[in-house]
Amino acid sequence: MTPVGTDAEFADRVLGGWLGRIAGNMLGKPVEQGEVWTRERIDGYLRRAGALPLTDYLPEPPTEEDRARLRPEWRTCVRGRVHGSCRDDDVDYAVLGLDLLETHGFGFSTEQVGDLWLLRLPYLQTFTAERVAYRNLASGLKPPLTATYDNPYQEWIGALIRADVYGWTSPGDPSRAASLARRDAVLSHTGNGVYGAMWAAATVSAAFTAPTVRHAVDAALAVVPAGCRLARTVRRVVSLHDAGLAWQDTLTTMERETAGLGWIHTVPNAAVLTAGLLYGDGDFTRTVALTVRGGLDTDSNGATAGSVAGVLTGATGIPAHWKDPLEDTVRSAVFGFDGARISELAERTVRLAAEV
Structure with a gap:
C-alpha cells in the first residue's frame, strides 16, 4: 500500500470520501431522471431560481411545474431542508460494502456478496441489474449466471456505485481496488x-496519493482494459479537456458520441463523471456542481464525484454548508445500519484499511 500521510490525514480523507459521497448523492437526487432532467433543463431550473453558478444543494423549486417534475425526495434534499442524509441505494451499497469487508475480509467471494444482499438488503430497494441478480439469487442461480440470466441491464451503472469502499480501503493501490470491485x-x-466499477474504485484509490485529479483519472485508466468502450470514452473526455474545450462543449460532444445508450448506462455516465472531475480540478463544490449539472444519473454521478473530491480535499476541506446539514447521520435500508453515524462508518473503514 502506498503511504498516504499520517494516520490523522488518512482518517480525514476517508471521512471526506464518505461525506462527499453522501452530499453529492443528495445534490443530484431531486433531478435523478435523465430523460426528464436534461442538462439544459437542470440549468434552466437553476437560472429561474437564481442559483447559477451552483454552489450549494439545489434550491427550492421556483415554479409549480418544476416542483411537479422533481423526484418526491426533493423535500428532504434541497437547501434548507437537509437534516441528515436521505436513504438512497448509492449510499446503501457503500454501507453494504463496508459490512461485507468486516464480515468476510478482503478475500470475500462473489457468492458471499450475494449472500449478504439476501441477508441485509430489502428486495424492493434494489433496481435494474441488482434487482435481476437478487431475483436470480433467490431462484438458486449462482454467479456468473446471476449477472447474465434475463438481465438487460448488465452494462448499466449499478456496479459502479458499489465501488467506493474498495478504493477507500486500498489507498494508493488502484490495481487492488479494481480487483476487489x-x-x-x-x-x-x-x-x-464491470469495467466502470473497476475504474471508479481505482480513481478513488488513486485520489489518496495522486498530486492532481488528472493523475488519479490516468492511474485508474491503467487498470481497465484499454480497448473497452468505457476506457475509450474516458480517454476521449480527457483529450477534449486537454484541447481546451469548454465543459459544455465537451459534454455536447460526448452526448453525440454516446447517443442511444440510455441515461443509466455506465458509458455516458462515465463521460459526465470524468468531465466533472477534470473541470472541477480538485475543488469540491465545483466538482459536484458540474457533475450534477451534467445530467443523466445525477445522484449516482454526484455521489462518485463527491467521493473522489472528498478524498482529495479531506473532510476538513469540504465547505461546511455541504457537510453540516448531514448532521453526521446516514439513513439506510441496509438492516442494522439505519441512523448510523457517518463518522463511525469512516472510522470502521479506516480500521479495515489498516488490516491490509
Missing part, C-alpha cells in the same frame, strides 16, 4: 458495467 461487480454486471 470486479469481484463484487460480476454478481450483477458484465462488460462495461
Whole structure:
C-alpha cells in the first residue's frame, strides 16, 4: 500500500470520501431522471431560481411545474431542508460494502456478496441489474449466471456505485481496488458495467496519493482494459479537456458520441463523471456542481464525484454548508445500519484499511 500521510490525514480523507459521497448523492437526487432532467433543463431550473453558478444543494423549486417534475425526495434534499442524509441505494451499497469487508475480509467471494444482499438488503430497494441478480439469487442461480440470466441491464451503472469502499480501503493501490470491485461487480454486471466499477474504485484509490485529479483519472485508466468502450470514452473526455474545450462543449460532444445508450448506462455516465472531475480540478463544490449539472444519473454521478473530491480535499476541506446539514447521520435500508453515524462508518473503514 502506498503511504498516504499520517494516520490523522488518512482518517480525514476517508471521512471526506464518505461525506462527499453522501452530499453529492443528495445534490443530484431531486433531478435523478435523465430523460426528464436534461442538462439544459437542470440549468434552466437553476437560472429561474437564481442559483447559477451552483454552489450549494439545489434550491427550492421556483415554479409549480418544476416542483411537479422533481423526484418526491426533493423535500428532504434541497437547501434548507437537509437534516441528515436521505436513504438512497448509492449510499446503501457503500454501507453494504463496508459490512461485507468486516464480515468476510478482503478475500470475500462473489457468492458471499450475494449472500449478504439476501441477508441485509430489502428486495424492493434494489433496481435494474441488482434487482435481476437478487431475483436470480433467490431462484438458486449462482454467479456468473446471476449477472447474465434475463438481465438487460448488465452494462448499466449499478456496479459502479458499489465501488467506493474498495478504493477507500486500498489507498494508493488502484490495481487492488479494481480487483476487489470486479469481484463484487460480476454478481450483477458484465462488460462495461464491470469495467466502470473497476475504474471508479481505482480513481478513488488513486485520489489518496495522486498530486492532481488528472493523475488519479490516468492511474485508474491503467487498470481497465484499454480497448473497452468505457476506457475509450474516458480517454476521449480527457483529450477534449486537454484541447481546451469548454465543459459544455465537451459534454455536447460526448452526448453525440454516446447517443442511444440510455441515461443509466455506465458509458455516458462515465463521460459526465470524468468531465466533472477534470473541470472541477480538485475543488469540491465545483466538482459536484458540474457533475450534477451534467445530467443523466445525477445522484449516482454526484455521489462518485463527491467521493473522489472528498478524498482529495479531506473532510476538513469540504465547505461546511455541504457537510453540516448531514448532521453526521446516514439513513439506510441496509438492516442494522439505519441512523448510523457517518463518522463511525469512516472510522470502521479506516480500521479495515489498516488490516491490509
